[in-house]
Amino acid sequence: MNPYLAQLHPYPFEKLAALKQGVTPPAALPHISLSIGEPKHPTPPFIQDALVKHLQGLSVYPSTKGLPELRVAIAAWLAQRFNIPTANIDAEQHILPVNGTREALFAFVQAVINSAAKPLVVMPNPFYQIYEGAALLAGAEPYYLNSDPANAYQAAFDSVPAEVWQRCQVLFICSPGNPTGLVLNQADHQKLLALAEQYDFIIASDECYTELYYDEAQPPVGLLQSAWQVGNRDFRRCVVFHSLSKRSNAPGLRSGFVAGDAQVLQQFLKYRTYHGCAMPVPTQYASIAAWQDEQHVRHNRVLYREKFTAVINVLQDVCQISLPPAGFYLWLPTSGQANGKIYGLADDTEFARQLFAQQNITVLPGSYLSRDSGGVNPGGGHVRIALVASLDECVTAAQRIKLFINSLTQ
Numbered sequence: 001m002n003p004y005l006a007q008l009h010p011y012p013f014e015k016l017a018a019l020k021q022g023v024t025p026p027a028a029l030p031h032i033s034l035s036i037g038e039p040k041h042p043t044p045p046f047i048q049d050a051l052v053k054h055l056q057g058l059s060v061y062p063s064t065k066g067l068p069e070l071r072v073a074i075a076a077w078l079a080q081r082f083n084i085p086t087a088n089i090d091a092e093q094h095i096l097p098v099n100g101t102r103e104a105l106f107a108f109v110q111a112v113i114n115s116a117a118k119p120l121v122v123m124p125n126p127f128y129q130i131y132e133g134a135a136l137l138a139g140a141e142p143y144y145l146n147s148d149p150a151n152a153y154q155a156a157f158d159s160v161p162a163e164v165w166q167r168c169q170v171l172f173i174c175s176p177g178n179p180t181g182l183v184l185n186q187a188d189h190q191k192l193l194a195l196a197e198q199y200d201f202i203i204a205s206d207e208c209y210t211e212l213y214y215d216e217a218q219p220p221v222g223l224l225q226s227a228w229q230v231g232n233r234d235f236r237r238c239v240v241f242h243s244l245s246k247r248s249n250a251p252g253l254r255s256g257f258v259a260g261d262a263q264v265l266q267q268f269l270k271y272r273t274y275h276g277c278a279m280p281v282p283t284q285y286a287s288i289a290a291w292q293d294e295q296h297v298r299h300n301r302v303l304y305r306e307k308f309t310a311v312i313n314v315l316q317d318v319c320q321i322s323l324p325p326a327g328f329y330l331w332l333p334t335s336g337q338a339n340g341k342i343y344g345l346a347d348d349t350e351f352a353r354q355l356f357a358q359q360n361i362t363v364l365p366g367s368y369l370s371r372d373s374g375g376v377n378p379g380g381g382h383v384r385i386a387l388v389a390s391l392d393e394c395v396t397a398a399q400r401i402k403l404f405i406n407s408l409t410q
Contacts, residue, residue, distance in 0.1 A: 025360035057281025066097035082225035111271035115139030126370035181324025189226030314398035
């Protein structure tokens, strides 16, 4: 067996299942799950129609590189969304369709890591656990960048020692962030681009939440956009990951793309040709339809805004809560002070367990999404609340969470 398998941590939801084991919540209260970031809004019918219309494509092997029409549609979307001249995004060189960002993030690290060089993969902390697992199984060592609650959960890139950057082969960033909702700006990107140039590492930017934002006039900035602005016109050392799961409420479609540095993607394509992960033709046609339509995405944002507004209105009197810049998560401190009163439990796992026991609501302890680093677990004392349920369910959940917090308030 691969010896690196022994280094993998249990997945957060395995820990959550163990935490809830033996707890019997009130039978009179219907269960509301707010723990998993799985969109529940309906997949737009036109995407389903495109999938069904092209079912005859099941009779042929798809190419790893994908249909030219799909890559052209993705290139056009990237150019329009991130204000990059269309001529500067080459659908032949800069785009590679993938079966969702999870699969691609993992495979990408396997393709680019040189394990003989004692590599580091630098990642935010808390983080999406695929980053860590991909690093470990590629023979690399994870290096965790703790988020700072006092600085809007930004990671302290400036505090990273030079010897870490010298060993870094891949830097993961996630903007908008999971679970914090943090959005990196152009200045953040430019700082990291300069470091990547100085120390010769790849920036892997997970941007799968980039279309879930709240100010229509200020969409989150993308890494390729920032690279273009500073004159990095070939996106050197930049690779971005996008998905239709959150944008188009199509997590089961397993469709996304990787874009950026043509030389890196050429080698990643070579890896994927052996990996055997080509996207089915019907999925590709459904994806073309999705990337070419913005109306359903704007409507999606409206639905999330309604839920955030309603939930925050219920909870703002009893806990520290604010609208995140983007995403669909609330990163809620489990203890603190609100309206002059002390509330909550410092132990996020106990907060989640008691909330389930008393109100039949499942949320995810923040410590399950992070690692001890520098003497702290930066996810501790928080829970991640995914506002993926219906508006009515989210409001009901907020009312029950308020009752629970009031029961803990001094």
